[in-house]
Amino acid sequence: xxxxxxxxxxxxxxxxxxxxxxxxxxxxxxxxxxxxxxxxxxxxxxxxxxxxxxxxxxxxxxxxxxxxxxxxxxxxxxxxxxxxxxxxxxxxxxxxxxxxxxxxxxxxxxxxxxxxxxxxxxxxxxxxxxxxxxxxxxxxxxxxxxxxxxxxxxxxxxxxxxxxxxxxxxxxxxxxxxxxxxxxxxxxxxxxxxxxxxxxxxxxxxxxxxxxxxxxxxxxxxxxxxxxxxxxxxxxxxxxxxxxxxxxxxxxxxxxxxxxxxxxxxxxxxxxxxxxxxxxxxxxxxxxxxxxxxxxxxxxxxxxxxxxxxxxxxxxx
Numbered sequence: 001x002x003x004x005x006x007x008x009x010x011x012x013x014x015x016x017x018x019x020x021x022x023x024x025x026x027x028x029x030x031x032x033x034x035x036x037x038x039x040x041x042x043x044x045x046x047x048x049x050x051x052x053x054x055x056x057x058x059x060x061x062x063x064x065x066x067x068x069x070x071x072x073x074x075x076x077x078x079x080x081x082x083x084x085x086x087x088x089x090x091x092x093x094x095x096x097x098x099x100x101x102x103x104x105x106x107x108x109x110x111x112x113x114x115x116x117x118x119x120x121x122x123x124x125x126x127x128x129x130x131x132x133x134x135x136x137x138x139x140x141x142x143x144x145x146x147x148x149x150x151x152x153x154x155x156x157x158x159x160x161x162x163x164x165x166x167x168x169x170x171x172x173x174x175x176x177x178x179x180x181x182x183x184x185x186x187x188x189x190x191x192x193x194x195x196x197x198x199x200x201x202x203x204x205x206x207x208x209x210x211x212x213x214x215x216x217x218x219x220x221x222x223x224x225x226x227x228x229x230x231x232x233x234x235x236x237x238x239x240x241x242x243x244x245x246x247x248x249x250x251x252x253x254x255x256x257x258x259x260x261x262x263x264x265x266x267x268x269x270x271x272x273x274x275x276x277x278x279x280x281x282x283x284x285x286x287x288x289x290x291x292x293x294x295x296x297x298x299x300x301x302x303x304x305x306x307x308x309x310x311x312x313x314x315x316x317x
Contacts, residue, residue: 139175
């Protein structure tokens, strides 16, 4: 990336109004130099927003995203998948040491490190030492501009995961797949265990990220109509995708042992469907991993941000 770059100023500021607010607060002109300068300051805007802008620049100027991050002084480790592991206790179900593993990696509607995420999922399945494995929203979304999978490509990834889980009780939610069928775009999460698809869940709400992807490809977003609940091995699960957060509660679900949210950049996190002594688990592709524990009407939140620069979650327990 060159030292100076002819930024598409209005494009950047339209997508990221928080950056415009920061510039105005400092009484600066909206010039490429000032935008680039502010991106170099980690305390001006959140690192996750820096990452979104870096993705925009990489797409706009056909640059490698790692090179953009290095030029901005950010950490390329955003894109290197790491495994976060935790042990939970479900006292009412007499289940101790319920093992959760999360693939923590940066994802947005601009793309993901898809192949490395996929290999991380297969590796963790092969270890077979967790009860639940999660990846974030947009985990299976090719980088811009080739940003959707055709159905045969999507099915090939799903089938590999199905084959890897045969004979294993681990519950796998490999993030979401951005794929097209005909002229319709789907944002779909699968729940897989022991070589079977337990649930195919289509995102139920219409979000900006999905709309942008659909418009760039001349198709329309197809939303789901069925809530993502299932029972497996004596536990009640619920699944939501990003802006769906809270839809389980709206639909009357209140008894979940495990509530799962896979997301990318969601700050409106709602875990009201968790039963007492249950847990909410969020894997967010921009912020990291969050574990929400409900005990006797009170809550505890444990966060594993993206990296030392990562944003914190905003949750009131």
